[in-house]
Amino acid sequence: MSSGEHPFSLGLEKNEANHASLSPLSFLARAADVFPQRTAIVHGTQRTDYRTFYARARQLASSLADVGVGKNDTVTVMLSNVPPMLEAHYGVPMTGAVLHSMNTRLDAAVIAFQLDHANTKVLITDREFSPVMEEALALASVKPIVIDYSDPEFPQDGKRLGTLDYEAFVAEGDADFAWSLPADEWDAISLNYTSGTTGNPKGVVYHHRGAYLLAQANILTTSMAKHPVYLWTLPMFHCNGWCFPWSISVVAGTHVCLRWVRPKVMWDLIANEEVTHLCGAPIIMSTLLGSAPEDKRELGREVEFFTAAAPPPESVLLAMKDAGFNVTHLYGLTEVYGPAVVNDWQMEWDTLPPAEQAAKKARQGVRYVALEGLTVLDPETMQPVPADGETIGEVMFKGNVVMKGYLKNPEATAEAFAGGWFHSGDLGVKYSDGYIQLKDRSKDIIISGGENISSIEVEEVLYKHPDVASAAVVARPDEKWGETPCAFVELRQGTERTDAEIISFCREHLAGFKSPRTVVFCELPKTSTGKIQKYALREQAKLL
Template identity: 70%
Template sequence: MTLTTYDIDLDKNPANFQPLTPLTFLERAASVHPERTAIIHGSLRRSYRDFYARSRRLASALAKCGIGRGDTVSVVLPNTPAMLECHYGVPMAGAVLNTLNTRLDARIIAFSLEHSGAKILITDREFSGIVKAALELSSVKPLVIDYDDPEFSGSGERLGEIEYEDFLADGDPDFSWSLPRDEWDAIALNYTSGTTGDPKGVVYHHRGAYLLAIGNIVIGGMGQHPVYLWTLPMFHCNGWCFPWSLSIVAGTHVCLRAVRAKPMYDAIADHGVTHLCGAPIVMSTLLNAPVAEKRPLPHIVRFFTAAAPPPEAVLAAMKDAGFNVTHLYGLTEVYGPAVVNEWHEEWNGLDSAEYAAKKARQGVRYPVLEALDVLNPETMQPVPADGATLGEVMFRGNVVMKGYLKNPGATAKAFEGGWFHSGDLGVKYPDGYIQLKDRSKDIIISGGENISSIEVEDALYKHPAVQAAAVVAMPDEKWGETPCAFVELKPDEAASAEDLIAWCKQHLASYKCPRTVVFTELPKTSTGKIQKFCLRELARAQP
């Protein structure tokens, strides 16, 4: 490399170069706004001073257990204060936070524990049944810490030798945590939904988490001290990095164990919620709530949604209810949302058809993403910006994952040609906005969760009466999409729709099971390949 005048004797040193990490956001918030409320959970109010101290206690207690750089701490937690503390305390110990989807089945949780080599597992008692089954299946036996949330009124077995608060009590609130050795160090591990076989472990680094957290503040128009309602699961892409974002502006986290209409309206009205994120089902829950559960909103509330673009009728209803909806797009591999349908004021005057067409687009890159394009995956050249030529949506930049844990083949394939290949097919318009047109691998997005049609089909094929099966997405007003199964039975065999749904529930997480089963001869090509595009049309026509 040729040196320029500006390189000579001007080197990186501790005074001018520090690794980027979102952990410093909490340290600053606690220093500048120590008494401001950081967390609301039921009757609990926790200041930034206490939030920071408890996160340091957690880091200290983990360190006393021998947890350090590169170790995995897995958690099975809903949106609670403990989950927020884990987002800081675990990486403060140098470890990697692995947030597990509370809706997964025991086999997948066991796989994740084994694959990540989890040394600690923090689990909420609500999920003790599925976690106990997972621990019995797993060859990895982590130290189990039970979390007793005062807001949980149900029952659940304690699986570990120590409760979360007792574990924290042994930690030092003044624990001297260190910045990561390198901003490229892993901060979090998120497993994909296992759409083709076992899930893949997506590794996030401190630099990407820092940048995406800032990107959220910019895109979300978050000034000082926003109030954020946790409807988006924090186990999903680390809550799109919002656990770290809120500390930048000393905002307030309003925790919510479960998405229910009345608690959401109460939280918005009582705490002055300004922002929330969620899948289309959250909008549906809000809009379809009984009148008795609704409360007048104190101001316009900004709502960020991903998955399929909301129908125009839903957007209009949300606006009338006092919500300003912004559509985002991303994947686990890009820390959650990295694309936004950034709205232009002049588009408000468009006629309904043009307005809806603009709203249907996924949009443009986040400011913290360096490049977004639609490329021909064979030539790696951009497709024409004509809104018609299909290509693959690809990402490049600092908010793209490190890669897939222990899977160099999948990592190399994902980064082929110097871009991250999303697997999503789309088009690009003359103004640079992109729009998805299809999803590869026939993924069904139901309530914000990815469901593999192949996985559901595999379960159906195991039934002794099933000769052939194909599963496609069926539009659903509440969930966005649900699996619809088309089945051919073997000659002289019998099974009802209820039989097959019950069978699937024995082999799959309940949200992956088909809601509708249609018995029919499957349309096939001359080579015997099932024509799923025909089935999608049939699914759309189902009552």
């Protein structure tokens, strides 16, 4: 032994027997081995067990490989919460390719940008979205292989855009396809686009290791016992469904698919399928609580509900509790695989009055077990702000569940990771007990129905209107959606417009959910240098 070698280093290297890359793909393989007959997926009248789920994922991977899909190729999916979306979360990365899940509410121009930026090689698209996808494909430069999905449970009449049918494509694949774990757990597994505050959205790249760790952390955070039943009220396209497509396999749970958010269907599924967990934005709570009395069901048990975005008001929390749901507040961003912060409830808070409990629940919370660092720093000095619940700083993250970076955007990646922390762009405070709470968003992102809306993107459309001299868009609190865009518009002298006309104009150029719900005509407050004072408009919007 040389003087430079230590016994704990000598002959103890990584090898094939003692080291494997971490990847969530292993979760499905294990579930199929241990619980092959356990129901994995419920979709309408369809029931799929884990043996079949695993086999179909391998068939999908096999067929993708047969058409030339391999490592670092991009497979884009435009799907709602249906079984092929779950199959894609395993079958696509089994080939070494990267899964790109698209927001089903986007407009054609943004879809075309994403297809080109991701260099999509294969596109799997639901016929429900054929009109917008046909327009997007005409705008895009890439010419991917297009595979159409026809939902047998909920048939859609959208035209076929490709020459391949999803079911036939999968059927041709080999159920014993010899997939393997990635050679490096740092390899990309998925691509998700943000709603960028300036210019085009940024492509956030996840790796296998992060997906593995966040998926397991979800199980610990949500206290999922073996065989939970999970209702898909959260869009699977959103941060890969917060990694729950991979999480549920850890405990061989059941995915209950939900193609559309409809109150009666949700209540029936929760009751009939004995759902134990669901996630979603405040809109899901509003939909459940606002259901017709005859549609609501007595659950006879407590169902765990995990929500993100704007904190629910006290009245909603109490109503959810009365309806049989225990609400837990989560927080995260696309760049941290979805939720990475949880409002872990302390038992002693149970004795607090309802208003004080609601105030505690409104805080975003503490770091996930899979996150190594969560703090609030002064972005200029990179020093911690006082943990006094009042001093505002920027919320920052560090650890294995932080993205690899932004695709084809090294400048933005370097900026996001400056100083050894991921800069969230969210402004918040830290309390003496370590819990954080958001106070503002430095990038003026509006979170509506759990989806991010760039205020600048909306403003750019408003400025295209010939009669608009100046415009600013801020978030207006909304009990149903959490927040909605509120536009303050200053018209050119001598012109007149109605709020309906402005909203209609925006809808011609934006996806519907991004368009303002409220328009206020006024002289915009500005600083001495001519900068619009958005903080004043935000306060005004709260009073509308």
